[in-house]
Amino acid sequence: MNRSQLGAVAVGVAVVVGLSTMALFVAAPSTAALSTAPLAVKTQANLKWAAPEDPFASELEPVDRGFKLAKHCPPSFELTDKGCELRSLYQFYDSVQGRGVGGTQTSLPANRDGFSPQQIDLGRFLFFDPLLSGDGSQSCASCHQPDKGFADGKALSVGATGAVGTRSAPSLWNSAFLTRLFWDGRATSLEEQAQGPLYAANEMNNNPVQLLASLNGNKHYPVMFEQAFGVGGGITLDQIYTSLAAFQSSLISLNSRYDQYAHGNHQALNEREIAGLNVFRSFVARCSECHQPPLFTNNQIAVIGTPEPAGMALDIGAEATFNSAKLKGGFKVPTLRNIAKTAPYMHSGVFDNLRDATEFYTKGRGHAVPEGVEMNLHWHIWEPDLAEHELDLIVDFMKTLTDETAKPQVPVTLPSGLEQPILSTAADHFVPEAQVITDSVE
């Protein structure tokens, strides 16, 4: 959206907020009513509702007044005196030793939360802003696209300079629960993780000095950071990492059809999907021994011996992190939530569909380990001899783990004024920005 369009929206805002809230709700119950509604601020095809206040998206103000950050928590969070705290039905349950792994009705592991709504929302702007990359061409969202399960649809990610990386972008859904980040588990906090791609030459290719300079020199960011952290006097690196961590920890996906089944609605899955669940958790397939509910990961490193794409050297993975040959080829067990959205699969994206990724596990223990390489393969990598229809059932089941109701909005306008490098097609999942006309005049 360019500046003149934004101006039009801003005018609309003024009109909307001039009216009482209840009047609005009564006025626009249907598409027909909306299309002729006098309050429609823009005639966008997907514009259905002009909300006077959106509770969690940020409040876009007329450009000359800057960006005002959201004062409400995202979906699934409650604002308490500690900040935005996660709320989930899984909090009704327990788990052995409080570790958050188990069966259908098991509590979640500990998670990161307690960030303020403003910090989360600031993180959202930073996440989508290519100002964070060395040449202004790439944002975090370039490789973690909301419409692609916060991955990028590529086998190997491509950096700002066009350099092709060595690994596949992992999904960010439910990263609030992870104690190890990156495929090889080398970071132990979201803040530490954020610094990896920001400064890697084959990723965003920035450096701390330039990052601070460009944010501090921006027209809007210093004010936004002050809103988020309550202190002025210049943006700090820690504030940047905190904001990115805050935003990432708000990406919660725990309301899939599987979850409804787990909470007790046994009609939420069809017979095939339930049969798939039973193969998935059987001690023949053993998927759930590592992709353990409720997060569908046990947060551990596993050596499973997947092949690399043709021509690529063996990635030793966690061997480097832990300096142990026992972990050669070891990678973090990824969550399977929203897995249907994140093809291709495995650390280097060798499988472009879920069926092939599933079939890997029944093609023989160590069948893809290169000749002459010693790998201490995980004990659950065995020869389950799954039937073709069982592989199909597992895939059907994994597709029930999709829940993107908390998918955040992609900002239409960025504080940097740079073009958003990705296009969202998420109108069916989430309110497009133009609808989020807010109570900008207080």
Next chain:
Amino acid sequence: MQTGKLVGALLIAGAFAGGLYLGQGDSAPVIASGGTSYGGGYNKAEDMALATSASATAVAADTYDGITHVVKPGDSIQAVVKIANPGDTIQVMPGEYSETIYIDKDSIRLVGVIEKGERATLNGKGTLNDAILYSGNNIVVENFLITKYKGNAIMGQAGNNFEIRNNIIIDTGVYGIFPQLGKNGIVEHNIISGIEDAAIYVGMSDNIHVAHNEVFDSVAGIEIENSRHAIVENNYVHDNTGGILAFITPGLPIKTTSDVIIRNNFVVNNNHVNFGAPGSTVAGIPAGTGVLIMAADKVVVEDNIISGNKTAGIIITDHDNAANTTLDPESDPAPDEVVLLDNTMVNNGYDTIDEVKALMLLNFTTGNPDIVRIGVSRDSCIRNRHRYITVGLKDFTDCTYSNTDAVDTYLLDTPVPPREIDPADRGKIAYLGVCTGCHSYTGRIIGPPIQMIQALYMDNPQGLADYIANPIKKRPDYPEMPKQNYLDEETRLAVAKYVLSRTN
């Protein structure tokens, strides 16, 4: 078994051990007679704050107050599980059934009827995966005969308060009985054979009682893995590759094993050739192992009859000397505070493995080893050590305990209760955890704004509660709301009230 790996590792450890212990001389045996009772150091009252009197059951007595369903041959057991409500009993009449039964609800008692020795038989015919899977709490499985499944006979995933009793399990693949990630459970009076991993495998669980089982012709008889507060007693464990195992498997999300009492068992002739799957932990167990303690802490071995196990009666090892273990910085690899009380040991170690022979040579020990310790083990003790041929035990102190009589059971005095949630909290969490994905107070997301809902239902929370259980499409421009009937009635009303009380 990957012998090569074990050999190398053991020899290195042996050299170490030799250097360490050579300086100590032998002296006349000290015969222990008195001593205090071992308490395990576990304060159950602290754990549950509910201590009353010890119970012999894991499920509360009044759990099964529902109806009894009867399943006859030709019927589907699962079809009945589907319609059963928590509190119901399902009786399965004698005859053959071939299906996978899964129980994703609480408080179901699944009981086979035995008539003149004929049992309800679950036959997987070599094609079905698991016989019984449960994830609910308060599940009882009794009196079945289970055979020819590819996976497990009975598998629990995070069910608390379980009782698995009086089943006969023959040749079912990986595990016979495998409660995983549960708290407070009993496995007793089962007869299990022909299992390629463990006949009874308690994984990542707490407060477990395994008693009066007969397990044989399997790779491992009874395994207590990454679990705490477990008693294994009065079992007959014979003709397996390894008899009774207490260990930590590294790389699992729950990292400890401690407070395991192994007592009054027969651990006899566990010399079966190892037929474990390549890469499995048990595939590394030498045939002829009576009791194996790997990395587990506070394991007590008391009053067992351990005989005829050709490699050794008891092996104590850390991870560094075991085959098939991964690296896990969060797991302590050493078995600490092992307590070896009096055991009747005879005719063990008569055909031991080369690694143990080498270790004995380095320690100037001769004879057939009853007890072998390899690698680090801190603060461990043995009672009446002079009775046995041992290697690697010289830094074990003399135990001050003589028995575990003070510990009757580690089962909880009252079963793990469902988590108590204030109805108001119930409504709030359901609203924030579920509803806010589609509804915001004033704006449109996927569903209509809360304000619009409030306008319709302000004085009618029950009406809203009923609607969310069974929604119908109301607005042409909104998708139909999915049913929320997995929330119980109380929660639905609570969330309705909460929704109607919102002001922002």
